[in-house]
Amino acid sequence: MTSTKDTILECARDQYLTEGYKGLSMRKIAQKANISATAIYRHFSNKEELFHHVVKKGFSTYTDYLIPAENEVTPELRLRQTMGNALEFVLDHPRYFELIFIKSETKDELAQFDDLRADSKISFNLYSTRIKECMESGYLKEDNPGELSALLLSAYIGFFSLYTSGLLPRSPKEIKKMYWRSIDRLLNGLVK
Amino acid sequence: MTSTKDTILECARDQYLTEGYKGLSMRKIAQKANISATAIYRHFSNKEELFHHVVKKGFSTYTDYLIPAENEVTPELRLRQTMGNALEFVLDHPRYFELIFIKSETKDELAQFDDLRADSKISFNLYSTRIKECMESGYLKEDNPGELSALLLSAYIGFFSLYTSGLLPRSPKEIKKMYWRSIDRLLNGLVK
Amino acid sequence: MTSTKDTILECARDQYLTEGYKGLSMRKIAQKANISATAIYRHFSNKEELFHHVVKKGFSTYTDYLIPAENEVTPELRLRQTMGNALEFVLDHPRYFELIFIKSETKDELAQFDDLRADSKISFNLYSTRIKECMESGYLKEDNPGELSALLLSAYIGFFSLYTSGLLPRSPKEIKKMYWRSIDRLLNGLVK
Amino acid sequence: MTSTKDTILECARDQYLTEGYKGLSMRKIAQKANISATAIYRHFSNKEELFHHVVKKGFSTYTDYLIPAENEVTPELRLRQTMGNALEFVLDHPRYFELIFIKSETKDELAQFDDLRADSKISFNLYSTRIKECMESGYLKEDNPGELSALLLSAYIGFFSLYTSGLLPRSPKEIKKMYWRSIDRLLNGLVK
């Protein structure tokens, strides 16, 4: 019951997620979607726009992972749950992680799109909000919340950048433990 | 007196550093090097091998930045100097930074090459060595040196990944200050 | 109150007049007419037929310029007014001029259509009529009216072919003067 | 023994001469030349440049027809021979005639190229020279030689524009006679 437009989008995402940007060709997408190459242009005016939608989908998927953490009962738990959800996201969708956080290949194009930059800020703000709460509740020391968010996000991105590069243990079990140990080391200097 | 091989390598590097991966075509490299496109094949069996050498050059450049930190007189200074040199590296050669740390576009190919993974480990070990020293000297708490290196490297990579994505302040002056404040926050929980 | 068919025709004409033949695509016409591309096929069986109508419109526009010259009071004045009106036509509608007189791009198709050839003859006959009058009135020497029409028309077409090619002065003022001087030179050998 | 470059050029010319501009596609040219479509790019950097060469060839062919008229013994004969050679040119190469004189389809591109405009002027100057001679020798009345050239050229272009449009007699014999009669009418008003 999915529309052709959605099918194209999914195929483009899969294509990107498995083959990377250079594997993202209109022809290949069409082939996967079982339509003619030109039919794509009925739904997306060009490759750029199509990819744009793929990226947007990546951001919304990421946000969908983070948001439920708001249901936890204390600021500290909300912060830790946010980090845990971010962990799940990258393990579930490593290519999406690359797409929205690494994306060196598309940075130039993305730079121009205000909506994508806005999407970027959303995750940033989710971290900020969690951190502000933790400062207000007395769990974390008073500090610049923006810079602290940047630090936490940096550690997250860098950690899984190393992971996707194959420089850290591959096993999900091990990497999860190592992730949490790293978080603890980090928070260690930030708590009151 | 540079050999043709070196000229090709330099041109490929420049091409990559200015135009990114999609600008790295044999023809364009040859044009820059003032030779015929096919002449490249005398020196490199194909594009992959050529790019491989470019990446290797990136790693050695990075290592060349880090190593002089060994001349500092105390473990703590050596650690801080290492981090400072890493900062200089990314500001001097943002494309090389991307190439060797972000490189999502080439990760698949790189994954197969043991020598590149070895190069990756070298910088890792430089961090490890600095950190071990600091533990021995009593500056840092006893901990797993490898995981601590990973954390420091993660923060570094993630921080400048955000920077090259345009999500952090652009001015070198500001970003340097913010970098050091982040390092301090990080070390804060790690020192004795 | 214009019908869709007329709207399409006008848009096709505008498109042709501003963008030339290569800009005359069904999609672009439809876009301008604010209808779907396929809706055109309700009114014209294909592109060829649509273009055919555009050309017809060009001819009738041209004829509309020429005819009022009949109101002048003497044969000589009617002849000169005809030439003056032809001048105004080409300055007002250079693309129409090309379309109906130059039209090398569509000649093959046009060659088959009797109605268009008939339209072509109309302007020819307008000239012939004027010239016959001038012979009867004694203004022009006795000669073959058809061949004289062809000569006058040739000079007209060729003159503005050079003009639209940029080989003659561009300014309307200058080109008008030059046009009349050329006419005088021509008539000089034809008058009694 | 013709080089591939020449072969391509000839095929492109033939293609244009028989199919017109819209038939001038790189693929079709390559097919005619029995090479791969991409091989063309070894010799011409793009379609525009290739077409540019075709046009140049058209101009030089035209000039090659006109120049021998210089061998005639009197100014009047040289003028008439020039006109006769121009006649032969258009009957031998009607498509070249269109290409260089009608060419509404390529006017935009040609407008930018100084060398082509220079080529255009050459034929113009050949006429001018002939006309100046005839004024000096007393065959023609004193007048503006440039404008007279334009008039003669206009008549020539317009006449054969009508001819290629099918509005004049098709038979070479008839059209030649009609051409000369028209020339005589024209010169009639210009001679002393």
Next chain:
DNA sequence: AATGAATGAGTATTCATTCAT
């Protein structure tokens, strides 16, 4: 009377690579 979806053939161009010289 009109639409949206889709198609197949076509466009110019770029690419890494091979081969004979």
Next chain:
DNA sequence: GATGAATGAATACTCATTCAT
């Protein structure tokens, strides 16, 4: 060591047109 010629596959994209609704 190096070149010029050539290739086949690929690229994004446009076009006129058909068809079911």
